[in-house]
Structure formats: C-alpha cells, structure tokens
Amino acid sequence: MANFGLSDLRLVAPKEGWPRTGAYRKGAYAAAAGATYLLEQAKVYESTRAAIEDLTFVYAATARGRGQMKPVVLPAQAMPETAQRFIHGEKHGVLFGPERTGLDNDDVALADAILTFPVNPAYASLNLAQAVLLTGYEWFRAAHGDIPPFDVEMRSPPATREMTLAFFDFLENELDQRGFFRPLTKKPVMARNLRNMFHRMTLTEQDVRTLWGLVVRLVEGPRRDPKKQSRKKTAEPTSSQ
Amino acid sequence: MANFGLSDLRLVAPKEGWPRTGAYRKGAYAAAAGATYLLEQAKVYESTRAAIEDLTFVYAATARGRGQMKPVVLPAQAMPETAQRFIHGEKHGVLFGPERTGLDNDDVALADAILTFPVNPAYASLNLAQAVLLTGYEWFRAAHGDIPPFDVEMRSPPATREMTLAFFDFLENELDQRGFFRPLTKKPVMARNLRNMFHRMTLTEQDVRTLWGLVVRLVEGPRRDPKKQSRKKTAEPTSSQ
Numbered sequence: 001m002a003n004f005g006l007s008d009l010r011l012v013a014p015k016e017g018w019p020r021t022g023a024y025r026k027g028a029y030a031a032a033a034g035a036t037y038l039l040e041q042a043k044v045y046e047s048t049r050a051a052i053e054d055l056t057f058v059y060a061a062t063a064r065g066r067g068q069m070k071p072v073v074l075p076a077q078a079m080p081e082t083a084q085r086f087i088h089g090e091k092h093g094v095l096f097g098p099e100r101t102g103l104d105n106d107d108v109a110l111a112d113a114i115l116t117f118p119v120n121p122a123y124a125s126l127n128l129a130q131a132v133l134l135t136g137y138e139w140f141r142a143a144h145g146d147i148p149p150f151d152v153e154m155r156s157p158p159a160t161r162e163m164t165l166a167f168f169d170f171l172e173n174e175l176d177q178r179g180f181f182r183p184l185t186k187k188p189v190m191a192r193n194l195r196n197m198f199h200r201m202t203l204t205e206q207d208v209r210t211l212w213g214l215v216v217r218l219v220e221g222p223r224r225d226p227k228k229q230s231r232k233k234t235a236e237p238t239s240s241q
Numbered sequence: 242m243a244n245f246g247l248s249d250l251r252l253v254a255p256k257e258g259w260p261r262t263g264a265y266r267k268g269a270y271a272a273a274a275g276a277t278y279l280l281e282q283a284k285v286y287e288s289t290r291a292a293i294e295d296l297t298f299v300y301a302a303t304a305r306g307r308g309q310m311k312p313v314v315l316p317a318q319a320m321p322e323t324a325q326r327f328i329h330g331e332k333h334g335v336l337f338g339p340e341r342t343g344l345d346n347d348d349v350a351l352a353d354a355i356l357t358f359p360v361n362p363a364y365a366s367l368n369l370a371q372a373v374l375l376t377g378y379e380w381f382r383a384a385h386g387d388i389p390p391f392d393v394e395m396r397s398p399p400a401t402r403e404m405t406l407a408f409f410d411f412l413e414n415e416l417d418q419r420g421f422f423r424p425l426t427k428k429p430v431m432a433r434n435l436r437n438m439f440h441r442m443t444l445t446e447q448d449v450r451t452l453w454g455l456v457v458r459l460v461e462g463p464r465r466d467p468k469k470q471s472r473k474k475t476a477e478p479t480s481s482q
Contacts, residue, residue, distance in 0.1 A: 002361060002363070002364035003360045003361055003364050003365070003366075003367060003371075004360065004361060005361040033366070033368075034364065035364055063390070064391060065391045065392075065394045066394075067394055067396075068394065069393060069394055069395060069396055069445070070393065071393055072389050072391065072392055072393050073389070074387055074389055076382070076387055116389050116390060116391065117378075117389075117390075118378075118381055118382055118385070118386070118387050118388055118389065118390070119244045119245065119381065119390055120243060120244055120245060120246040120381065120385075121390050122243070123243035123244050123275065123276055124244070124390050125244075125274070126244060127274075130244075130374055133371055133374060133375070134374070134375070134378055137358075137359075137375055137378075140359055140360065140361065141317070141359055144359070144361075145359075146315055146317055146359050147359055148313050148314070148315055148357050148358075148359065149304070149357065149358075149359070149360055149362050149365050150305060150306045150313060150357065151306075151313055152310060152311065152312055152313050153306045153307075153308055153309065153310055154310060155308075155310055204310070
C-alpha cells in the first residue's frame with residue numbers, strides 16, 4: 001500500500017483483534033517494513049457492510065467466478081476509472097478476502113464488480129499480498145502517472161550535433177587515409193552505417209571526447225607526453241618505462 | 242513466475258547451493274505453491290556473465306540509479322518490447338539481485354538497461370518477490386494479452402431489445418394508469434430516464450422475466466394461484482394462508 005500511495009486500510013473483524021499485541025504486533029510491524037503509519041491508521045469494522053458504507057463503488061478481488069452476474073474487470077481497466085472518479089470526489093474501494101479462503105459469496109455480493117488478474121490459467125492463484133500489490137501498482141500508474149522514480153543518470157550533457165558531426169568527420173578522415181572504405185563506391189553507405197551505430201549511443205559531450213581520444217591513441221600509438229613525463233620525474237623518481 | 246507463464250529460472254552462485262537439501266529444500270518447495278517444475282528446471286551458473294551469455298538483451302531490476310548511464314525503463318514499456326522481440330526469436334532476460342543487497346554494480350554493468358518500477362518515492366523499495374511479480378505481470382499482459390481468466394457469468398442469455406422494450410411498454414402503461422407521470426408534459430423525459438436506468442443493468446432474459454413478475458406483484462397484490470394452491474394441498478395438508 002505504501003509503495004503505491006494507498007493509505008485507507010480497513011479491516012473487517014480481524015480474527016486476532018486489532019491493534020495486535022505481543023508477537024502478533026511484532027510480526028505486523030516487521031512486515032510493514034517502515035510503513036507503520038498504515039497499521040496505526042487502520043480502521044476496524046464489525047462487518048464488510050459497515051466497512052464500505054461511505055463508498056460509491058466497490059470491487060471484490062477474486063481469482064474465480066462466483067456464480068454472481070457482475071462485470072469482471074482487470075486492475076488496468078478498473079484503476080484508471082477509479083482514479084478518474086476520485087478526482088471528482090468519489091470513493092472507490094477494493095475488498096480482499098482472507099489468505100486461505102478468499103472473500104465469501106456474501107462479501108462478493110456487496111460489490112459492484114469483480115476485480116481479477118490476467119494470469120496463466122494453470123497457475124491462477126495469487127496470494128493476498130500479490131493481489132494487493134498488483135492493484136496498488138495499477139492505482140499508482142493511473143493516479144500518479146507511469147513515471148520511473150529516477151531517470152537516466154547523465155554524467156555529462158548530451159553532445160550537440162555539431163560536436164558529434166565534427167567527430168564523425170575526424171574519424172572518417174582518419175579511416176579514409178588508411179584505406180578503410182573499400183570499394184570506394186561503398187564509402188557513402190559504409191559511412192552512413194557507422195554514423196548510425198554511434199547515434200544509437202545517444203552520445204554525451206564526455207562520450208565524444210572519450211571516443212575522439214580513443215581514435216587518436218589508435219592512430220598515433222603509445223602516448224608520448226613530454227610535459228607529463230617530466231612532471232612525473234620531478235614528483236617521484238621511477239624507472240622510465 | 243508460474244502465475245505469469247515464465248519458466249526459465251537461472252540462479253547465479255546460490256549461497257546455500259542448489260538443489261536445496263533438508264530444511265532449505267522443504268522451504269523452497271512449500272514457497273513454490275505447486276510450481277515445483279520451476280525449481281526442478283532451474284539452471285545454476287557460477288557467474289552472472291555465464292548466466293546471460295545466450296541472451297540478446299538484459300535488464301537489471303533496481304530501485305535506484307547506479308551512476309551508470311543506461312536507459313531507465315518501466316516494466317510496462319520493457320515487456321511489450323521483450324514480447325515483440327521474443328516472437329522474432331530473441332531472448333531477453335531480467336537480472337534480480339539478492340533480497341538484502343540487490344544487484345551489485347558489476348551485475349548492473351552487464352545489462353543494457355535499468356528496469357525500475359513506478360512507486361511512491363517515500364516508500365520506493367520493493368522486495369524481490371514483488372519485483373519479480375510486477376515484471377511477470379507485465380510480461381504476461383504483453384505476451385498473452387490483458388484478458389481475465391474468466392468472464393461475467395451469465396445465468397441467462399442477454400435479453401433481446403424486443404423483450405426489453407415490451408417490458409418498458411408494460412411498465413410505463415401500468416405507471417401511466419396510476420398517475421406516475423406528473424406533470425404529463427414531463428412523461429417523455431421521465432420515461433427515457435427510467436429506460437436508461439434499466440439499460441444500465443444490461444438485462445438478461447431472466448432479469449426481464451423477474452422484473453415483469455415483480456411489477457405484476459406490485460400491481461396485483463398478494464398472489465392467488467389456485468392451481469399451485471391446490472397442488473400444494475394435495476402434496477401436504479397445511480393451513481391455507
């Protein structure tokens with residue numbers, strides 16, 4: 001629930017009571033992985049009917065039909081509708097049943113629609129946590145947009161086209177001098193293919209500098225930087241190698 | 242994995258060895274909830290690199306950026322692409338890290354793209370099972386279509402429009418006789434609203450018969466069915482009430 005921005009947890013007649021005590025309490029808090037406010041805000045009701053009285057639309061999450069003629073919808077259809085109605089002040093709810101037994105038919109009868117999941121029919125049963133997770137996931141996508149919590153990490157600004165094209169010119173000139181483009185009639189198509197390969201990298205400024213340096217090294221052979229070598233010598237006396 | 246039709250489980254250097262023995266084995270089989278073929282088919286590799294050698298594209302699932310410039314994609318973007326490429330014989334894989342530590346940076350470096358999930362930034366961390374579930378869910382939707390495993394259960398065929406309209410005529414005639422439509426100038430709009438209410442029920446043949454009987458009862462008062470009463474009398478002698 002916390003992963004996907006849901007907070008209105010309602011419990012119907014919890015078997016072990018609520019709030020939990022002793023070992024039950026410890027287990028519930030450990031499982032909440034930090035989202036303990038959900039446990040503290042949870043509301044307890046004596047009946048399902050009492051729990052949903054203020055809602056305008058109720059889904060019953062179930063993995064199988066119940067012989068009750070109700071629309072059957074998937075979370076990816078239901079949650080966009082719920083998010084849309086939420087904006088207009090409506091409150092929708094989703095009923096989930098106990099882990100072992102699921103919702104009983106009287107609970108399903110209280111709902112407007114059946115919420116189910118697209119699954120492999122040979123292994124159709126999701127556990128309670130999985131069903132809540134998928135519902136929350138689709139709620140979040142619908143209500144908050146399908147946006148990653150972080151983006152590509154750019155170590156450097158994207159290269160301008162001018163910079164990229166200057167590198168291509170440099171590279172192709174070096175390759176030309178070394179007879180890379182053979183037969184010469186194929187040069188235009190070979191060059192175009194090369195440029196497309198590099199474009200697929202969506203190069204940053206730093207990428208272009210790195211590639212330029214790489215080509216220089218391949219062309220010129222081992223680096224001979226007299227300034228750097230002399231500086232090294234003054235800093236630390238080593239065997240020149 | 243089984244819920245969403247995935248079967249190619251690859252394990253890299255499992256800490257406790259594989260196949261599991263003793264209590265570890267028992268725990269793994271219990272957690273598989275029937276999908277033990279996944280455990281039996283699992284392949285074990287010594288390194289991540291060895292595990293992905295035959296793949297053409299690899300996602301690294303992670304909840305945070307890793308200072309590595311890679312595309313960041315969501316399962317709902319990635320899995321349709323993966324399903325599309327799969328049709329053309331390509332094999333894509335998703336790397337998941339150990340529960341506590343997640344993938345290390347060298348594993349992430351082996352991937353083409355980072356796979357992450359749209360979550361509430363305040364509670365961004367999903368556990369391993371949740372991350373696999375959401376990835377499998379989007380794979381199944383992309384590869385097998387977003388189709389519920391069962392449909393509305395129709396107890397009866399949908400009513401033909403002829404049947405529904407006949408009921409409306411009957412109902413409106415009864416209401417008209419009892420002065421329901423007041424002022425009479427409003428009758429057309431009142432009747433239209435009524436019809437729309439019933440249309441929203443997407444009536445079955447049985448529904449129309451039930452509603453028809455309901456109106457008859459409301460109009461005629463308590464049932465007096467001599468045939469049924471007489472049959473009842475012969476079957477069981479009761480006080481006539």
